[in-house]
Amino acid sequence: MACGGLMSAPVCLIENDENGKLRVRKEAKDILDGISEPVVVVSVVGLYRTGKSYLMNRLAGQQTGFALGCTIESKTKGIWMWCVPHPNKKGHTLVLLDTEGLGDVKKGDEKHDTWIFCLAVLLSSTLVYNSLGVIDNMALEKLHYVTELTENIRVKAEVGQHEDESADFIRFFPSFVWAVRDFSLKLEKEDKPITSDEYLEGSLELKQGSSPQAAQYNLxxxxxxxxxxxxxxxxxxxxxxxEGLQKMEELTEEELDSKFLEQANTFCRYIYNNSEPKTVSGGRTITGTALGNLAEVYVEAIRSGKVPCLENAVVSLAKIQNVRAVAEALQFYMTELFKLVQLPINPAELSNIHTVAEKNAIDVFITMSFSDNDQIYQKELMGKMFDEYQQLCEQNQEESVKQCEAVRHAVFDTLEKSVFDGSYLRPGGYRQYRDTLRQLTHDYRARTHSLIMSEKVLSKFLKEKEDIENMILQADESLSKAEQENEVQRLKNEIQEQQQRNLEERNRLQEQMFEDMQRSHKEHVNQIFRQMEREQERMRRDNERVLEAKLREKDALLQKDLQEQAFQMHRQIDRLRSEMHKEEKSKPSIVSRIAGGFGAAAKKILPDFAVKWFK
Structure with a gap:
């Protein structure tokens, strides 16, 4: 289910419980559970009373919503969430996260602020840092939370003794936007105009030297x-x-400063156009459902006293998402089948319904599933869908047999009564019996031509009447011995012909079943390949983005003659290029493994399916 603008106002996503520990609010989690679309997550962080909430209300397209703190008291507690349809990206939901103001002296809990900042980084695809005045050394020192990320976030579950994880942060962290409020300076440098981006980058230039002061400045x-x-x-x-600042929610656009309003609109357009859908390692885009689960995984790690780990989070999220993906895809498949199927039904029509329902169910699974690298859960789904299909085929077979039996009773009732009365036990009775049987068999086939199992029901009936037919034949004194012998042989030939009809019917159904399995196998594999291509393309773009950033940073370090830092950056660039090369080389083996894995799963399912269907 998409968001569809269901939220008329924000709700609290993460709050403190009665023991002062963070927890995810069920109301917010339930809302995210209902969002199956990819989500673009924009978080705002910053010191309290810096106007963070106003920007988020603008992004939501509303005048009010997130509480504005116009007094010395911080209004927002924890992390609040507002989900709205994305104004530019169709089929996406924009998730806005407004965080508790950092540095509120009344809280007296610095670690709490650190965790709020870390969660904003971990959950968002774009992080907005909101501050007042100018970007100077004091402003950067107030952003000390960013220097604590290495202590409070881990990328891998196990790290080598000499491995620096912080080099990998850039691959998983959101884009960063610094919003400087109440800015009154001229954007100039050496009497030349500069852009706001150049202003930021100039403020982030490093100092040369290895003194403690330089290290503290550079950190x-x-x-x-x-x-x-x-x-x-x-x-x-x-x-x-x-006076206007104290009633911002009441001010019309005409009452706002025109330059502020113009910049606010430019800010919103940038966020709408440039914020990417939230992803985790491997280029996997996550939905609202996955975002809610991810929030719970990170919060639970913090509650238990552990450091949130991106790798562990993906493993935990994968299990939660994949179990649910199998259940929901299977439920979707069954609903589609039972909505369209009325038994008995022609096998080809049933197969078509199954094919469409299965394809759409795989779509549901692919959308919800997560990091199912060995296709364990998708193979489980394939088996479960075929179990349901098998049961439906068996029910179709049984219902068809019932209808064929009903037709058989109705058609052959007069014949059986005449046999019971002994009407054919007389000279000439055999030919009359044969003519009647032939005519009624024709009528039966005409009335059951659209039903499966009709030849099986007929074969069973004719087999049961074989002894009676021989008795009538032997009792017909108008036939010579040679004629009787010819009739006996003809009867054997007809029985063989009927058995052949029954076999052909069975073979047609088996061929249909094999075609269904082959098509199913192909659809599962194709869907995985399409998903892999999307993820690999996203991962390729992410890797190129990171590589470009590291190359820029290396050039900047060389310009400042920071040789040691530039050498370390060079090593990071070489490692990233090596990993990109390995990922590219691994594609053919992954494709072969996936195709082989589904082929083996299909072979395992098929014989059991055949035995049960044609019992």
Whole structure:
């Protein structure tokens, strides 16, 4: 289910429980569970009373929503969420996360602020940092949370003794937007105009030297440069006078400063056009459902005193998502079948319905599934769908047999009564019996031509009447011995012909079944390949984005004559290129493994399917 604008106002996503520990609110989790679309997640963080909530309301296209703190008290507690249809990306939901203001002295819990900041980074695809005044050393020191990310977030479950995980952060972290509020300076450098982006990058330039002062100065700047591949800056003038600031929610656009309004609109357009759908490792785009589960995984790690780990989160998320994906895809498949199938039904028509329902069910699974690298869950889904299809085929067979039996009773009733009365036990009775049987058999086939199992029911009936027919033949004194012998042989030939008809019917059904399995196998494999191509394309773009960022950073370090840092960046670039090369080389073996795995699964299912169907 898509969001569809169901949220008229924000709800709290993450809050403190009665023991002061973070938890995910069920109301918000239920809303995310209902969003099967990919999500673009934009989080805003910053010190309290810096106007964070106003920007988020603008992004939601609303005047009010997130609480605005116009007093010295921080209004937002925890992390609040507002899901709205994405204005530019059809089939996507925009998830806005407004975080509790950092640095509120009344809380007296610095670690709490750190976790709020970490969760905003982990859950978002774009992180907006909101601050007042200018970007100077004091402003960067207030952003000390970014320097603590290496202590509070891990990329891998197990890290080598000499491995620096922080080099991988850039591959998994969101894009970064610095929104500078109440900016009153001229954007100039050496008497020449500069852009807001150049203003930000200039503020992040590193100092030469290895003194403790230089290291302290460089630390927050290095973290921003090394952790966030895409950086953007917007500077906003004061939106209104002091009196107006206290009632921002009531001000019309005409009452706002025109330059502030213009910049606010530019900011929103940038977020709408440039914020990517939220992904995790492997280029996997996540839905609202997965985002809710991801939030629970990270919060549970924090509650238990552990450091949130991206690799472990993906493993946990995969299990949660894939179990649910199998269940929901199977339910979708069954609903589609039972909505369209009325038994008995022609096998070809049943096969067509099965094919369409299965294809759409695989779509449901692919959309919801997550990191099913060995296709364990998709193979499970394939087996379960074929179990349901098999049961439906058996029911169709049984219902068809019932209808054929009913027709057989109705058609051959007069013949059986005449046999019971002994009407054919007389000279000439055999030919009359044969003519009647031939005519009634024709009538039966005409009335059951659209039903499967009709020849099987007829074969069983004729077999049961074989002894009676021989008795009538032997009792007919008008036939010579030679004629009787000819009739006996003709009867044997007819029985063989009828058995052949029954076999042909069975073979047609078997061929249909094999075609269904082959088509199913092909559809599963094709869907995986399409999903892999989408993920690999996204991963390729992410890798190129990261590579470009690292190359830019290396050039900047060389320009500042920071040789040691430039050498470390060079090593990171070489490692990234090596990993990209390995990923490209592994494609053919992955394709072969997937096709082989589904082929083996199909072979395992098929014999059991055949035995049960044609019992």
């Amino acid at each position: 927050p700047r290095s973290c921003l440069r090394n952790f966030f591949a895409v950086r953007k800056c917007f500077v906003f003038p004061r939106p209104a006078n002091t």
